[in-house]
Amino acid sequence: MLSHAARCIPRTVATNLNSRSGQTFRAFYATIQSLRRAPPSIPELDDIDPADNDFIMSVLRANPSLRDTQAYRAYFNLVPPPPPRKPDELQKESMAKPQAARETLLPEVAPQTQSPVIASILNPIHRRTALVKVQGPFTDRQVDSIARGMVYLEKLGLLSVLVVDNYSIPKGGDGERSAIVEETMRVVTALEKQGARARPVLGAVVRLGPKPGDEEDPEPQDHSIPEAHTFPSDLVHIRSALRAGEIPVIPPLALDSFCRSVRVDSNDVVAALVRGMAEAAALDGFGQTQKDGVEPSTPSEDIDLTPLRLMIINKEGGVPSYARSGLPHLLVNLTSEYTYIRDTFDKQWKSTHPSAMSNLDLARTCLAYMPPTSSAVMVSHRSPSSLIANLITNKPAISSSLPHAMLESNGVLTAHTPTLLRRGLPIRVIRSPADIDRAKLKNLLEQSFGRKLDEGSFWKRIDDYLDFVVVAGDYAGAAIVTNESATVPSSFSPVAYLDKFAVLPSHQGDGTVDFLWVALHDESYGLGLPFSANPNGGKQGVGQGRDLVWRSRANNPVNKWYFERSTGHLRMGDWVLFWCDAEVRLKTVEGRRANAGLSYLEDWEHGRLSSWGEVVMKIPSSWKQNV
Known part of the structure; x- marks a missing residue:
């Protein structure tokens, strides 16, 4: 839902512009606010001057999210101008003041010449x-x-x-x-x-x-x-x-x-x-x-x-x-x-x-x-x-x-x-629970999720099941992966479970999320491929890739981001199960299918989703209840 300031900007400014400029303004701001569906007020592109047409299309292709839009407006201190005052309101205000004051105010309330359309649209304070x-x-x-x-x-x-x-x-x-x-x-x-x-x-x-x-x-x-x-x-x-x-x-x-x-x-x-x-x-x-x-x-x-x-x-x-x-x-x-x-x-x-x-x-x-x-x-x-x-x-x-x-x-x-x-942040991989700065990781998780950590059960689970933690900077972000192999039937590949993926609010939007996920990829489902040999303090691309599995609430707004990065997903009631297949295995299967008529479901895939779901849904919550 758009803020009051965002809703009032097109209405207050566009009234002072000519018809075509007003159309251009509404098209621009609708895009900046990341409205996925074009509002009825957006004109047909043929109705816009060629230069404006090109400009609007470039903005449309940027496809900014709401967070991107808020950051952009913050950088430029974009604030809505005050709504235009009606002549009768100005007249009533001036009549309510003494004569001397009215004589002083009248020249100031005279209509002013509008600035060019772009300045009217933006007019950044800084x-x-x-x-x-x-x-x-x-x-x-x-x-x-x-x-x-x-x-x-x-x-x-x-x-x-x-x-x-x-x-x-x-x-x-x-x-x-x-x-x-x-x-x-x-x-x-x-x-x-x-x-x-x-x-x-x-x-x-x-x-x-x-x-x-x-x-x-x-x-x-x-x-x-x-x-x-x-x-x-x-x-x-x-x-x-x-x-x-x-x-x-x-x-x-x-x-x-x-x-x-x-x-x-x-x-x-x-x-x-x-x-x-x-x-x-x-x-x-x-x-x-x-x-x-x-x-x-x-x-x-x-x-x-x-x-x-x-x-x-x-x-x-x-x-x-x-x-x-x-x-x-x-x-x-x-x-x-x-x-x-x-x-x-x-x-x-x-x-x-x-x-x-x-x-x-x-x-x-x-x-x-x-x-x-x-x-x-x-x-x-x-x-x-x-x-x-x-x-x-x-x-x-x-x-x-x-x-x-x-x-x-x-x-x-x-x-x-x-x-x-x-500029980025240093990335490192921690494999021993003893090497984790628990106070900083606790602060990161609670700030990122906005909930209180149930420290007793959480740290016990980390001590028992930790595979590795990818840490960005001084705990500006972290990806916690646990080893669930002991609870998965031996007929399936070892499973790495993404227990937590968190970034401090102050670092969301500065590239830390992508840096962290790339390092997570290199240490789990991307391991064993040449492009996983990145300097993240981990295995440098050497090893056997493992399927990465995680769960997310069905109403989690981050799910769209997960959908784009996962191999597949399965809805399970109030939850969504995501997974990324080990990429080395996918490349092997792809090579075999190029020369033979194979089914789209391999033998090693049968039954694994139900097995993963059973294991994942038994993992206890890390958060205190009703806090």
């Missing part, structure tokens, strides 16, 4: 920014596609700062600077052609070398220190452009020690800007609410320079994955996967993805200075609409926790599928 690396060379048509994506983001309240580079322009060659400036102006022209206001910032805004004081920092960093830096005073042109509603477009130039403007690697410029803009935003007072509960003193009309997203747009797309035969990674946990991804990068990919590793390093460096909820996306120029989905949902285009067979068989995963990168 406008947010993104750093975008446009990594050419691109044709004019490709630049137009990229510019259209930037305009879409601007409509959604995200102001982009573009750093333009063209890797085909040789460094140190004759006419290098003029070629870079020309490339920058080409992007500016494309943005203006799409209806945006753009401002070229052709002077250097960063300085070569580490920031003064970096060499004195004794703490080791888990990321590279940017090889350039910037001060708040250097950002005056960027800040001015953003305040004016213009998109700054910057060439990869930096000041050297002799104050000469020289061309540098665009990654150095982007990293320096991310760090500098985050530090400038902190000086402005943004981001203090989360720390001390005090509202920032900065006027709400100012711009929060803290980069909310890092976007790397190129021709090659995301980072090739060892688990997907060179197709892109979907979601990367940089904290736990960075080294392994570099170690498993195939040499043959250097020809097709020459900048993949340098962009991976760039994302790791930038995300270290960005808020924990921020993300980086590496996307091909062919997928500008993916930027909208990333902004609204902050999730990968395709969930990395979906079954591999689903991703491989229906062609949803292509070479142009974006790679989403998060």
Whole structure:
């Protein structure tokens, strides 16, 4: 059910718009609120201008959940404007006041000119920014596609700062600077052609070398220190452009020690800007609410320079994955996967993805200075609409926790599928009950489920039946798996039972759920396959896969998520039994069926569901009753 604020936004704003703009607004907000069925007020797509048509379709494809919508609105502080007041109400109010007061009030209540439709739709209290690396060379048509994506983001309240580079322009060659400036102006022209206001910032805004004081920092960093830096005073042109509603477009130039403007690697410029803009935003007072509960003193009309997203747009797309035969990674946990991804990068990919590793390093460096909820996306120029989905949902285009067979068989995963990168959390596997921090696990379970744990029976069951626990970070999430083999007939494969799957509310939506499920997959039903050899502290893909079984209340809203990730399910009264078959066995059966007419129900499958159901339904509840 939508909140009162969500329900009143279309009604209060659309009345002030013309007919077509009102239709566009209702279509947009119906999508943002994740209404699965289009309301009657949504117009036919043919009734919308082509640019709006394309924009609305891009938002529709994002398909955000209610949680995604709430997070998006929170980022931009979207609040409904006050309802328009009727003329007779204004007249009665003014007549109720003394004459002098009426004379003072009358000019203030005069109708005001409406702002443009997009500003009326969004008008965020805190406008947010993104750093975008446009990594050419691109044709004019490709630049137009990229510019259209930037305009879409601007409509959604995200102001982009573009750093333009063209890797085909040789460094140190004759006419290098003029070629870079020309490339920058080409992007500016494309943005203006799409209806945006753009401002070229052709002077250097960063300085070569580490920031003064970096060499004195004794703490080791888990990321590279940017090889350039910037001060708040250097950002005056960027800040001015953003305040004016213009998109700054910057060439990869930096000041050297002799104050000469020289061309540098665009990654150095982007990293320096991310760090500098985050530090400038902190000086402005943004981001203090989360720390001390005090509202920032900065006027709400100012711009929060803290980069909310890092976007790397190129021709090659995301980072090739060892688990997907060179197709892109979907979601990367940089904290736990960075080294392994570099170690498993195939040499043959250097020809097709020459900048993949340098962009991976760039994302790791930038995300270290960005808020924990921020993300980086590496996307091909062919997928500008993916930027909208990333902004609204902050999730990968395709969930990395979906079954591999689903991703491989229906062609949803292509070479142009974006790679989403998060700072992430360390993942580890615990196999001994003695190694569990029981206080932290108890806190996680009670916060996640909103119920009180029956500690006596729960810990006894863990001591007797524990197989392993996958822990994300400092118990930000956990998947508890028990071994039920002793209670299952020997004719069936050993069964791993997913006793609990929990993530702290503060980490729901930041990728922890997918990171946790992928590790769970690697340690249970996915074990034994090459793409399960992930660095999660477990068996590294070596071993025999086991069927994973779990139960969930029939009215659990999470069941839709379970349906998409399970091999099958069976309704049992008030419960639903889910299972994931061991994938090695499925591949073996698939190979046999390719050469022989086999039934769809194998001998080893007969009777197992009733056996699982009998075992699972006898497992006692972990929660205190009536508390």
